[in-house]
Amino acid sequence: VNCRQIVELMTDYLEGTLSESDRRRFEAHLTRCDGCTEYLEQLRTTMKLAATSADQPIPAELEAELTRVFRDWKGQP
């Protein structure tokens, strides 16, 4: 599992919709990847803000933006 795949699973993880096996792989990756741990915290905060301000799911544009920011941080295409 690489960081890119982890990022794609993050919203599902926070929404609690990951399967048991995916969740295990996700959490195993987080224990050895500071970048993804930090990113998850940012995403969690963002989603919490979105939920409290509008009671709506995170907009697709915002999710895309977060993914882009993460790619820049990671230096991956």
Ligand SMILES: [Zn+2]
């Ligand atoms: Zn990672």
